[in-house]
Amino acid sequence: MNKLERVPSQAAPDFASFVDYEQGLVDRRIFSDEAIYQTELERIFARAWNFMCHESQIKEPGDFFQNRIGDDRVVITRDKKGDVQVLLNSCRHRGNVICRAEQGRAKSFMCPYHGWNYGLDGKLVGVPGMKEFYRNDLNKDEWGLGKAAKVESYNGFVFATMDPDAPPLEEYLGDVGKVGLDIAARDGNIEVVNGVQKNRIGCNWKMAVDNLFDWYHPTVSHASAQRSGFFPQFEESLSHMDQMVMIGEYGHAIAGPLVKPENETTATPAQNRYGIQQLKAHPNIFPNLWITLQGDQLSLRLPNGPFETEIWWFTIFQKGIPEEERRLRLSMASHVFGPGGLLEQDDGENWAHSTRGTKGVASRRYPLHYAMGKGHDQMVGTPEGHMRAETVVNEHGQLWTYKSWAEWMDAESWADLKANHSPAPAGRI
Ligand code: FES
Numbered sequence: 001m002n003k004l005e006r007v008p009s010q011a012a013p014d015f016a017s018f019v020d021y022e023q024g025l026v027d028r029r030i031f032s033d034e035a036i037y038q039t040e041l042e043r044i045f046a047r048a049w050n051f052m053c054h055e056s057q058i059k060e061p062g063d064f065f066q067n068r069i070g071d072d073r074v075v076i077t078r079d080k081k082g083d084v085q086v087l088l089n090s091c092r093h094r095g096n097v098i099c100r101a102e103q104g105r106a107k108s109f110m111c112p113y114h115g116w117n118y119g120l121d122g123k124l125v126g127v128p129g130m131k132e133f134y135r136n137d138l139n140k141d142e143w144g145l146g147k148a149a150k151v152e153s154y155n156g157f158v159f160a161t162m163d164p165d166a167p168p169l170e171e172y173l174g175d176v177g178k179v180g181l182d183i184a185a186r187d188g189n190i191e192v193v194n195g196v197q198k199n200r201i202g203c204n205w206k207m208a209v210d211n212l213f214d215w216y217h218p219t220v221s222h223a224s225a226q227r228s229g230f231f232p233q234f235e236e237s238l239s240h241m242d243q244m245v246m247i248g249e250y251g252h253a254i255a256g257p258l259v260k261p262e263n264e265t266t267a268t269p270a271q272n273r274y275g276i277q278q279l280k281a282h283p284n285i286f287p288n289l290w291i292t293l294q295g296d297q298l299s300l301r302l303p304n305g306p307f308e309t310e311i312w313w314f315t316i317f318q319k320g321i322p323e324e325e326r327r328l329r330l331s332m333a334s335h336v337f338g339p340g341g342l343l344e345q346d347d348g349e350n351w352a353h354s355t356r357g358t359k360g361v362a363s364r365r366y367p368l369h370y371a372m373g374k375g376h377d378q379m380v381g382t383p384e385g386h387m388r389a390e391t392v393v394n395e396h397g398q399l400w401t402y403k404s405w406a407e408w409m410d411a412e413s414w415a416d417l418k419a420n421h422s423p424a425p426a427g428r429i
Pocket residue numbers: 091092093094095096111112113114115116
């Protein structure tokens with residue numbers, strides 16, 4: 001190992017002290033402290049399994065798709081052998097980006113600065129002036145692109161981790177992390193709509209994640225959207241009194257309306273496996289992948305520093321649905337969330353002001369309140385063999401996310417996290 005390869009992280013504070021799980025309190029500094037943000041990049045994003053793309057987006061050799069892992073830009077490619085590669089999008093010469101397109105097809109990636117050329121598998125294959133300037137004194141085998149430590153797919157969804165000690169993807173996802181992906185995968189019969197909607201919101205990434213479990217805010221935050229008539233069944237769809245919560249290891253959680261199957265024949269096999277007629281509740285795969293609109297959309301919340309988040313929207317359809325339904329779903333996919341989304345306009349303002357509200361010296365002396373329902377609910381086994389609480393609107397999903405966040409941040413390594421993270425609660429929550 002080169003001595004420059006590892007820069008030691010700053011001495012970490014005791015992150016458990018920022019989250020009081022018993023009282024349901026969270027210290028505001030975790031949303032705006034620059035040093036905490038840097039530690040998140042190291043201990044959460046560079047360690048977790050991060051969602052990259054769906055396999056169908058990189059079907060043929062040469063297909064590529066650009067994404068991020070924390071602050072690292074990566075290119076996901078299908079190489080000549082048909083293998084999926086996750087390469088650091090940063091030239092080994094001066095660090096320039098080697099791929100600027102968001103997606104496409106290529107034979108190789110030539111750095112636009114001095115022309116070093118990399119194969120689809122990341123190998124350095126061409127160097128201008130190799131003979132004349134370098135005098136052949138450069139071992140190309142040693143100067144290929146950096147790569148993700150592990151790349152795995154679950155149900156066609158490709159994930160990557162930068163940590164060689166991460167457990168296998170399926171172990172990481174566990175029961176709760178799989179629910180949303182299983183339902184979105186629709187037993188393999190899906191297409192991913194070309195193009196990803198992207199926008200930036202001036203908020204901390206955790207505020208955006210926190211909100212996906214929040215079924216308390218819609219009647220207030222989205223009152224104007226409701227009055228516009230865009231959502232005729234707005235009130236009923238919130239199911240305030242009929243909610244469910246699932247909680248998984250490593251921070252995965254699901255919270256929101258529970259729609260049990262009344263008629264098993266209309267639910268997909270995956271829905272029946274979980275005892276859910278429609279996936280109205282919202283799953284988050286820790287740290288930042290939200291599955292929504294009943295599996296029609298996947299949203300990534302990519303951090304750009306403590307005060308900005310890039311929100312990405314992937315749209316997925318069941319293959320072969322009637323054209324009219326397809327158009328309706330496409331319209332929903334661009335008018336509910338995303339840059340043109342009625343609801344995300346409301347949400348984004350709130351997240352930005354909430355983040356801003358964690359900065360002030362006096363304001364940050366007051367912790368945020370996440371105790372709604374704390375101590376009042378019970379995890380019980382379902383007939384299908386999963387644990388969930390059936391209850392009213394609550395903040396269990398958010399509080400579990402922050403408790404897990406602190407465990408990730410306090411852990412020195414994957415071995416430490418594996419040994420010391422909390423198991424999913426089985427009794428009262
Ligand atoms: S920075 Fe890429 S070739 Fe020089």
